[in-house]
Amino acid sequence: MSGATSSVSIVTQTTIRPESADAFARWQVDTSAVVAAFPGFIEQQLIPPRPPLQVDWVIVQRFHSLEQAKTWMASPERQARIQGATPMLVGRDDVHIVKDDAGAARTSPVSAVISTRVKPGMEAAYLRWEQKIAAAQSRAPGMQGYRFEPAVPGVQEDYVAILRFDSEANLRTWMDSPERRALVAEAAPMTAEFHTRTVQSGFEQWFRNVAPPGEGAPAAWKMNMIVVLTLYPTVFLWGVLVGAPILAGMLKVDFPVALFIGNVFSVLLTSLMVPWTAKRLGWWLTPDPARRTRVNLQGAALLIAAYGLMILVFWKLF
Structure with missing residues (x-):
C-alpha cells in the first residue's frame, strides 16, 4: 500500500450566468467526452448549484495519478474547451487538485496573491494569456490549485490570481522559474501594474501535530469549527468579565483600545487552546478512511452540540 500511487481529483468551482445554465450543462457533456479520452481518467461528477447553500457549479474529475491530471489541465484540448465556455462564466474560477487519500507529505500550504491592472483595450488578450500561464503552472511541482478573479468595473479594477502550493519552497521554485519569467515578460505590454504577495495559510499552524506522519492538514471546515469552539467562550468571557x-467600566478605556486588547488576549489564548483541543479531537480530524463519513458526522454533531450548550449556559448565567 505504501508504494501505491494515489488517485487525484480536479475540483473546479465556477459561477455561470443564469441565462447560460442550460448551455453550460450541454457544454459540460461535450467536455466529459473529451476528458474521457485522456489517459488515467476515472470518472467525472457534475454538481449543479443548490442555492442558497451552494451557488457555484462544481465539477469533479478523477484521475489515477497526479501527473495524468496535470496532463489534462495543461492540454490544448482543455484550453479550447475553456475558451468556448468563457462567455458563459461570471466571477471567480476556482480550481484545486486534491489527492483522494491522505498520502501527501505534510508541508505547510502557502499561497501567492497576484493582482494585475490591465491596460484599457487589452482585456481579451490578457484573458488569453491567463489561460496560457494557468496551463503552465498546473505542471509545477507542489501546485494544489488556483483561483482567478476577473476585474469588476467600478468594484475591483485589478485581475487577481491566487496560486496555492503545498510548500513555500515549491511556490518559490515556480515563481522564479525561467518558464514563468518568460510568460510574465510576455504579458508586460498588456499590464499597467503588477503586484505579488505571499500568504501563509490560516489555521494550519495550530494543527501541525495532529495528523499522523505522512498525512496532510485536517479539512479546513473541521479546523474552522474547532477555532470557533475555542474562540467563542474566550471572547464572551473576556467581554463580560474583563472588557x-x-x-470600559472602571478604567474608562476607549472602545477601540479595549477591543484591541481583547483581540490580542483572544488570539494568544486561542493559540494555546486550539492545539490542546485538536489533540483530543484527533479521532475526528484525521479519521480512518474506512469510517470517514460516519466519524465526520459524529464529530460535527458533537461540536454543534457543544456550541448549543455554551450558548445555553452563557444565556442562563449572564
Whole structure:
C-alpha cells in the first residue's frame, strides 16, 4: 500500500450566468467526452448549484495519478474547451487538485496573491494569456490549485490570481522559474501594474501535530469549527468579565483600545487552546478512511452540540 500511487481529483468551482445554465450543462457533456479520452481518467461528477447553500457549479474529475491530471489541465484540448465556455462564466474560477487519500507529505500550504491592472483595450488578450500561464503552472511541482478573479468595473479594477502550493519552497521554485519569467515578460505590454504577495495559510499552524506522519492538514471546515469552539467562550468571557466591567467600566478605556486588547488576549489564548483541543479531537480530524463519513458526522454533531450548550449556559448565567 505504501508504494501505491494515489488517485487525484480536479475540483473546479465556477459561477455561470443564469441565462447560460442550460448551455453550460450541454457544454459540460461535450467536455466529459473529451476528458474521457485522456489517459488515467476515472470518472467525472457534475454538481449543479443548490442555492442558497451552494451557488457555484462544481465539477469533479478523477484521475489515477497526479501527473495524468496535470496532463489534462495543461492540454490544448482543455484550453479550447475553456475558451468556448468563457462567455458563459461570471466571477471567480476556482480550481484545486486534491489527492483522494491522505498520502501527501505534510508541508505547510502557502499561497501567492497576484493582482494585475490591465491596460484599457487589452482585456481579451490578457484573458488569453491567463489561460496560457494557468496551463503552465498546473505542471509545477507542489501546485494544489488556483483561483482567478476577473476585474469588476467600478468594484475591483485589478485581475487577481491566487496560486496555492503545498510548500513555500515549491511556490518559490515556480515563481522564479525561467518558464514563468518568460510568460510574465510576455504579458508586460498588456499590464499597467503588477503586484505579488505571499500568504501563509490560516489555521494550519495550530494543527501541525495532529495528523499522523505522512498525512496532510485536517479539512479546513473541521479546523474552522474547532477555532470557533475555542474562540467563542474566550471572547464572551473576556467581554463580560474583563472588557465591560473593568476596561470600559472602571478604567474608562476607549472602545477601540479595549477591543484591541481583547483581540490580542483572544488570539494568544486561542493559540494555546486550539492545539490542546485538536489533540483530543484527533479521532475526528484525521479519521480512518474506512469510517470517514460516519466519524465526520459524529464529530460535527458533537461540536454543534457543544456550541448549543455554551450558548445555553452563557444565556442562563449572564
